[in-house]
Amino acid sequence: MYHTAxxxxxxxxxxxxxVEPNELLMDAAQRHxxxxxxxxxxxxxxxxxxxxxAGEVEVEYIDEEALTEExxxxxxxxxxxxxxxxxxxxxxxxxxxxxxxxxxxxxxxVSAVEQVSEGAAILEVTLDDAGAAMHYLPxxxxxxxxxxxxxxxxxxxxxxxxxxxKVRFLIRLLPSGVMSDYLRDRAAVGDAIALEAPFGAFYMxxxxxxxxxxxxxxxLSAFLGMLDELVEQGGCDQPIxxxxxxxxxQDLSELGRLAAFADTLxxxxxxxxxxxxxxxxxxxxxxxxxxFDRDFLAQPxxxxxxxxxxxxxxxxxxxxxxxxxxxxxxxEKFVSS
Ligand code: FES
Numbered sequence: 001m002y003h004t005a006x007x008x009x010x011x012x013x014x015x016x017x018x019v020e021p022n023e024l025l026m027d028a029a030q031r032h033x034x035x036x037x038x039x040x041x042x043x044x045x046x047x048x049x050x051x052x053x054a055g056e057v058e059v060e061y062i063d064e065e066a067l068t069e070e071x072x073x074x075x076x077x078x079x080x081x082x083x084x085x086x087x088x089x090x091x092x093x094x095x096x097x098x099x100x101x102x103x104x105x106x107x108x109x110v111s112a113v114e115q116v117s118e119g120a121a122i123l124e125v126t127l128d129d130a131g132a133a134m135h136y137l138p139x140x141x142x143x144x145x146x147x148x149x150x151x152x153x154x155x156x157x158x159x160x161x162x163x164x165x166k167v168r169f170l171i172r173l174l175p176s177g178v179m180s181d182y183l184r185d186r187a188a189v190g191d192a193i194a195l196e197a198p199f200g201a202f203y204m205x206x207x208x209x210x211x212x213x214x215x216x217x218x219x220l221s222a223f224l225g226m227l228d229e230l231v232e233q234g235g236c237d238q239p240i241x242x243x244x245x246x247x248x249x250q251d252l253s254e255l256g257r258l259a260a261f262a263d264t265l266x267x268x269x270x271x272x273x274x275x276x277x278x279x280x281x282x283x284x285x286x287x288x289x290x291x292f293d294r295d296f297l298a299q300p301x302x303x304x305x306x307x308x309x310x311x312x313x314x315x316x317x318x319x320x321x322x323x324x325x326x327x328x329x330x331x332e333k334f335v336s337s
Pocket of ligand 1: 037
C-alpha cells in the first residue's frame, strides 16, 4: 500500500505524489517528474534537505555534516534518505520552477582545459548542438561524465549562461580522483564529454539587498557564474562583497576574472583570505568568517555560501551568534570527489 506525500515549495506550489512502501522520497518524486535538488544521494551534502511538516517517516542516515542536531530535532530530513511510514507533508525552501525543470543530458566537446592554480583547473565544454537550450540558473550545477569512464561528478557552472554553446567549470584538482586524474593526465581539446543539467537549489534570487558571497576553494565557481550573469544583465544596483577563502595561496584561482568583475560592476569587491598562508603572503589570513566586514553586515543583506561543509557551518554559526542585520541565507555544501 502506498502513502501520499505532499511536497510544498516556497512559492506555495504543492505537488502530491504516491510513495511506494520502501521507496525513498527522492525516488518517488523523480518518478512523478518532480526533480528535487540532489547531489550525493548519501545523506552527506544536504542538497535535498526539507522540513517534515506532518506524518511519520523513517530516515536511513543523516551525516553530522549535513544537518545539525537542532535541525534534526526541528524536523528537517533528507529526501534521499527518507521513507514514509504514513502519508506526510514536506516543505522545500526552494521555488517550484527549479524542480519542474527536468534535467537533460547534453553531448559536448572539451574546448579548453587549463590549470589555473596548483589546486584547480578550468574546464570549458562546447555543446555539440550549439543551438540546444541548456537552461540553468547561475549558482546551479551540472553532472559531468568523466570521459572514458562511467563516473559522473557534480560541478557548479562558472558561467552565467551557455553562450555560443560554451559552459565553463572551476574544478578542484585532488591528489587522486577520477575527474582530477582525467584533467591532469589525459584531458585534451576535442574529447567527447557528456553533461547533465540543471541541478541544485543554490541559485541567485532576485537581488533586493546587499549581497555577502562566501566562497570556499572551488566553491568560487558558483559565484563566477552569478557575477558573470550580473555583468551580462548590465550590472547590479546593490553592493556585493565576496570573501574567498582557500587553504594556501597557491590555491587561489581566477583572481584576474574577479578583478575584471570589480572593474565592471559598480559596487563589487572581493577579498582573498588564506588559512595557512606563507610568510610571503601580504593579504588577509585566517578563517573566512572571522574576517567578515561587520559594518557591511550591519544592514539587511542576503548571504550566499558555497564551499566545504566546515566552512559553511562556521559561517552560519558566526552569523547566528553575531549582531548583524536581518539576513536571508542560501548555501551549498559540497564534498570534492
Ligand atoms: Fe541527499 Fe546529498 S542528496 S544528502
